[in-house]
Amino acid sequence: MSSQPSTSLESDAFEAFCAVRSATEALTAGLSAEDCQIQSMPDASPAKWHLAHTSWFFETFLLLPLMPEYQAFDPAYTVLFNSYYVGVGERFARPQRGLLTRPSLDQVIAYRHHVDAAMAKLIASVSPGKWRDLVELGLHHEQQHQELILMDIQHAFSLNPLQPAYRDNTPDRVASDAVTWVQVPGGLGEIGHDGSGFSFDNEGPRHRVWTEPFEIADRLVTAGAYLEFIAAGGYATAELWLSDGWATVEAESWTAPLYWQDTADGWTRFSLDGRVAVDPSEPVMHLSYYEADAFARWAGARLPTEAEWEIAARHALLREVDDLAWQWTASPYVGYPGFAAAAGAVGEYNGKFMVNQFVLRGGSLATPAGHTRLTYRNFFPPAARWAFSGIRLARCS
Amino acid sequence: MSSQPSTSLESDAFEAFCAVRSATEALTAGLSAEDCQIQSMPDASPAKWHLAHTSWFFETFLLLPLMPEYQAFDPAYTVLFNSYYVGVGERFARPQRGLLTRPSLDQVIAYRHHVDAAMAKLIASVSPGKWRDLVELGLHHEQQHQELILMDIQHAFSLNPLQPAYRDNTPDRVASDAVTWVQVPGGLGEIGHDGSGFSFDNEGPRHRVWTEPFEIADRLVTAGAYLEFIAAGGYATAELWLSDGWATVEAESWTAPLYWQDTADGWTRFSLDGRVAVDPSEPVMHLSYYEADAFARWAGARLPTEAEWEIAARHALLREVDDLAWQWTASPYVGYPGFAAAAGAVGEYNGKFMVNQFVLRGGSLATPAGHTRLTYRNFFPPAARWAFSGIRLARCS
């Protein structure tokens, strides 16, 4: 990128910008143009779309408003790569994202570099007060899409009978030790982001919350424990399930987590490494809220609320916090007391999804390092399973 | 009913039993066998089914377990009139309830009287400790179905081009005065039922909850205020809506509350009295959570949480609490801290619906007198509109 910013603040910002941007491209470096083209279900998006949409963010919210001389790479991209920002105008129908063979992956990469070059100029020439917060938001937004790229490509590859692996250099498997139950006293506490440093709007305002004493597991539920639930007939026992959960189990014929298969050689799961054996000592993943809730009931426990999770995490009582699997909480995703969405299209970011979803806390093996915080609120509908979602148990003291 | 109970306690119980049971039949007295036959959508049930199912409750949970000599009216009814009690065995598919022309309405009424007579004997001859709680639960359960009968028949009649009225003796229209905002200080409070007297399982346990100071409207939103929202383009402004709400508005082509029509002579609404003019001074009803939430946003306010609602109501700060329209709260329907479903089939009552629904508080013009409490938690999915559901606003202080 040509224009190098001069001062330290700008230099740091530009370095951070380049780091995140190149990390995204690194994720798709091993994928073909065809791999990046497809959309395997309405909830997923093509990798090419993720690459373009994250660039669209910087073009739409920074370059076009702040740099009068900026030439859009292609005005049509404004519609093509908008996601849900209704305020910014017409969107291309989400379920048809996989049909956009044009622009090509090469053109989208060129678009990225066009935006990167312009961002370098912007950072070097425009007053930081005008862009600092939005650049930071844009980078955190892009990191979210980094995880989505992995979720979506794993899902797409899982449907290919050839069962291709996303990567060759498989990382070491992670074993989750036996669980220790941690006691937490309860009382009047505080949760939510206090505003120092970056956070998404939905993490605040920080607010007081009352909790009763509780116990929480220091580690995640393992595949081995989940196999016991399966063996005990968990998927065939209506009493363990929420009513909507049971209806989903029946409609979708669920008998195990997403990607699992019961083969002649034992249970396997499809992963970024292709199809591999289920290791009983690894954390179970790719579960819906319904499954997490039913498992907890079967285990004589429950899911923690997000307040309980955050209080326990803040007191450093938990292990496997954000490096293995997101953890479903018992908390429906709603705004905190005093929450108000920011004005303008950027304000559409989180608020309008505050219905029909549950909060997950922590982070996963697919989350970019440093992306999450203890106040971070991820969320998915209760039937969603393609996230790297697992279980941490809680129970009343 | 032949066997009259002798002691005062039993006598009171029997009187209460008879009062609720006959109230149900009074609700359907003006309906034909055909009216009682049909099911106008999967969420609704035929009046005949309500009449039978409420009797099934007493037969299944009281007569069969407690009276060895009891002869079931018809063993087949066990399957036909079970609703969602999975533990009690096979259920007749809910969307096909409207297809049960046999048994006839006359037979179902005979079934009711058969159960009533046996219940009289049971109350007179079995130790109250064995039946008191279950009878009380059964009567409250039946009162819930009394309101459902009215909801369902209004919905069914609304689809008939003849637009028949359910009743002739229209009660006086109720006007809702101008709203006064009431200040509530917040702090550590308690909500939920304390266990003295009857409550449903989902109303407890009573527990501490922290609230910030807030303001709440003493009265409900009127049809007139809602007409302003419509006139201001509320149904065409995506920014006012939750994402799922907007998708529903578009998919269902919503432009007004359920049952409303914009005619040459002004707005009308279909009601138990047939089609009548919308009176701007009456509370608006038949709204989804999505509409209540969007209206609140447009009005610069929000919906109250159920804790806020209950605290304000407990302090007698509210008017129009339970006699006009249920009030959507901002609270998703989940179990209170420490909630655990009761064991057995009766325990399926409320717990398994604790997902994908929102809590409504108060009561409506269709709720039997004395049925609700300040701790009462009604709930419906956010898109449901056939309940008598309205809006009470709140805002941060």
Next chain:
Amino acid sequence: MSSQPSTSLESDAFEAFCAVRSATEALTAGLSAEDCQIQSMPDASPAKWHLAHTSWFFETFLLLPLMPEYQAFDPAYTVLFNSYYVGVGERFARPQRGLLTRPSLDQVIAYRHHVDAAMAKLIASVSPGKWRDLVELGLHHEQQHQELILMDIQHAFSLNPLQPAYRDNTPDRVASDAVTWVQVPGGLGEIGHDGSGFSFDNEGPRHRVWTEPFEIADRLVTAGAYLEFIAAGGYATAELWLSDGWATVEAESWTAPLYWQDTADGWTRFSLDGRVAVDPSEPVMHLSYYEADAFARWAGARLPTEAEWEIAARHALLREVDDLAWQWTASPYVGYPGFAAAAGAVGEYNGKFMVNQFVLRGGSLATPAGHTRLTYRNFFPPAARWAFSGIRLARCS
């Protein structure tokens, strides 16, 4: 009925009118108002609707145009009981016919008698040239609905777990003897109605058609023969089926004719007499075109074309022609050469259904005596099974 017609022609016409009209009411005499209310699937209609719609025909096409003094029983019925006559105006949505609890069955019967009385006057007072053809059409139309009443009530009752019987006085079972193959020489022949006496528009014009020599079974395929097809894995052998047929078998999980169940005591079928044992010697019924076609392929035969059927029937070579089960032909339902729909709403009768259906020939145990002719063309979509539809085989010589 008050006004008796005087002359012989009018007297005969009135007698025929009364005979058909009362036969319809006789069919529903044993049904309750509730039985007559329901619609068990979109293709079916409530018996009450059939009773009303057949009266609507006489009111709409005869009384209103020809008798200026006629007072409609209720003007709203024009919309409620129109079926598919788009030319006559707005129709009530077909899938919601089961929701019309008002008018009641009693009112519909009163409507029938109102129309009957007026028709008596019309026949007595208006010149026969104005009504003769339309009355004849109306009566044949009503006879079609007589068979539909039986089809629809059997379907509705079949879904009731109580499995009620439509009638008590079960007629004798009919056994179909061993089949004899009849040789027919082929050549230039004629089929279709020649215009003498009543026929539906789709039966003409009579026209020449060339057929090659063929053989045709003198009797229908028996349940016993069909059981062999089932036992041989017919429903699990894709090669036997048309592509759309196989897709339907899989989507609907078909393993036997409609209404059949494989019980511990052998195969049973639901019928107008309730659930009865399958008699191997009786003709198989309640088959789709797909099943008839697959069975024929399995049996080394094929279905006859409608030309072959009619030529063979005209030469009196067939038995079990019209008294047991309609016979699927290999002929898609299209207009004969030179066919043109009659002008006006009555002309909508048959022409617009000439796509996506197959012709059935003959008649069934549910067809009113004297209703059909050798040129009669019944038709249903290839997946329909609730008609009394069976199989007659053919093969090339």
Next chain:
Amino acid sequence: MSSQPSTSLESDAFEAFCAVRSATEALTAGLSAEDCQIQSMPDASPAKWHLAHTSWFFETFLLLPLMPEYQAFDPAYTVLFNSYYVGVGERFARPQRGLLTRPSLDQVIAYRHHVDAAMAKLIASVSPGKWRDLVELGLHHEQQHQELILMDIQHAFSLNPLQPAYRDNTPDRVASDAVTWVQVPGGLGEIGHDGSGFSFDNEGPRHRVWTEPFEIADRLVTAGAYLEFIAAGGYATAELWLSDGWATVEAESWTAPLYWQDTADGWTRFSLDGRVAVDPSEPVMHLSYYEADAFARWAGARLPTEAEWEIAARHALLREVDDLAWQWTASPYVGYPGFAAAAGAVGEYNGKFMVNQFVLRGGSLATPAGHTRLTYRNFFPPAARWAFSGIRLARCS
């Protein structure tokens, strides 16, 4: 390709083989790997799939059975690229063909060349009697897929807001002159293929058929004539349509042929050349059977039967026979008298689709030169519009 066949017969066969195979690749030469990846609707297939499936045909029906030494390029392709040949084993679900990013386009091209090389050896070394008919069938099969590639890519590109053109070298536009009605006497004639030279199984057997005298248009209906139908309210006049056609018009909101848009600058249509103006003198295309039938009724004419079409074409009475647009006939697609599907998987070719489709005759601008014959029977469901389908009118004399 290495092994050149030596004799003239083999040399001719190999030349024909190479010509068709390379023509397929020429069609996709201008498409990117991404363009070849996608499937825009369940009825369509990716170009990559077409490239692979046509090779699979030669591998499955020729190389594997006839050349013991043949090494399959990849055994997994047997499942991946089977289409509807149930007899050959498990098929990859049709609607998911667009998800196969692996194998890549490059690998599929390599697969093609692997098969081509092996076919060269087979033709050079195996007795022609063993392969001649199957090679011929495979090449005609591949030509069918050549037209499908164009249909499918046009459909896919039409959904891209960028509206990309498939080709730059737009051929000259074709104008259809004024129509002349040709009289044909009728009588006993013959249609169908007589077995000399190649034909698909569904074109025979040749058989006698009786036709009445008729008139047929020597040219196709123009876009200009169709615009008159639109302007006259054709799409809003229920009386013009078959019942299922009208239901489709309403459900799909049809107001013009597929790909047409009514813009400020007049009517445009999406085509292989991108979006272009509708030329009133060109033949109208991309119509369903329902539209062709409704237009004919509006024009006071009808569609020809396939017998009429073939007889007129055989007498050289028609122009624009096979070079512009396929012509819907009034004939449902069924087997000719005496038709029997060939044994084995190849026999699944045409017979099992003989339901719920109509025959189209002729050929289109997208049909490979020399592919069709006067006996050729194309077929599509009556609602399909993405073929290059137009109208030729007929009427009774």
